[in-house]
Amino acid sequence: MPRPELHASQGLSGRRVLITRSADRARPLASLLGSRGATPLVLPLIDFERAEDQASLDDALDRLAVGDFDWLVLSSVTTVRVLLEKAARHGKSLADLVPAETKVATIGPSSRDVLESVGLTVALAPAEVQSAEGLLAAWKPGPVRVLLPQADIAAPGLREGLATKGAVVATVVAYQTVDYPARTGRKLEAQLPAAVVDSETGQVPILTPEDALAALEAGTLDAVVAASPSAARRIAEMFPSLGACRLIAIGRPTAAEVSRLGLTVAATAKEPTPDGIVAALESVFANEGNPQ
Known part of the structure; x- marks a missing residue:
């Protein structure tokens, strides 16, 4: 057989x-x-640019750094790239942006691998259904403060679901989703750690x-x-x-x-x-x- x-x-x-x-x-x-x-x-088909409102994003990350949030929820690996870029511009690592007492939740193994490779512990990630619905199913109700950086076109389901479970959710646009290619000077350029990215450089048409x-x-x-x-x-x-x-x-x-x-x-x-x-x-x- x-x-x-x-x-x-x-x-x-x-x-x-x-x-x-x-x-x-x-x-x-x-x-x-x-x-x-x-x-x-x-x-x-699509590409990613830095958010138009960088001041709001910077303010949210400053609040994160001083412990204003109980949870940081990262729903895509592109959001992780945004935070990597922000940290690098300040000569820091991503782990430096997140206080030890702030828990991190994410969706999908790629995001988890990147976060753990840079020294962050992922406290919550869906084991089976790797989506916003899967994360909400695993989320425990309670009055916690959550920072949720997202794409400009992110659906409201994750934010609304967290709020339904008692969380006070602060959302901020982390990046813009645009038709390919992104504009020069606006393109999100942060690279993921080599340890979690296939380094093959074969020519793909x-x-x-x-x-x-x-x-x-x-x-x-x-x-x-x-x-x-x-x-x-x-x-x-x-x-x-x-x-x-x-x-x-x-x-x-x-x-x-x-x-x-x-x-x-x-x-x-x-x-x-x-x-x-x-x-x-x-x-x-x-x-x-x-x-x-």
Whole structure:
């Protein structure tokens, strides 16, 4: 009997997979896909800029540093990058911004790995459903003070859910989500620690929207990975039809947005990691045989 993992890996051999992230953020997934015999392609759709209101962000971080908050909740690895950049500009580490008595909560293994690599202890993270809903399910009710830095387009669900559980939540815009590419001088440039980022530098083809559309129309793309609800919206705007190309969503919020847009979700990654995304792709292609 063939080993299941071998069968699954063969399902990706020869598949062309479009990753809708910038090249640096796509690299770990691209490296893993390449090791499974797939051909990764990159189409950057969204980028990140520093928040317009830096004064409010600085004020919130100053309050954090003097112990005004019981909890710091970081809902994305991009928010972690913002704080890394802020700390570096002041010649400090991220751990220097967070008092020892302030607890840290996060979502997703990538954020947790980065935080722990720079010396912060993560007190709370969802074990199974790695989303705002998963974090809220694990959150204990009580009158605590919470700092929640987020994207400018963040949904209100996490803030409202924490407030429902008795928390006094201070939200602040940490970064702007923009169409790729971000403006020179405004682009968020902080790099994640090398210890938690795949350092492979292999050449991954980067497509323009026109290239990607031509590939879709020619039927040469097997799957596209939507990394966020905003990426899903850009995919729906740019491509009138995905044809036979399967759409893989990273997480339930992205899958919900894909469905709302009238697109079909072929599979949803159970974890927002390269392994989780590859597992979702394998679940789609494992029984179809390899393309010729």
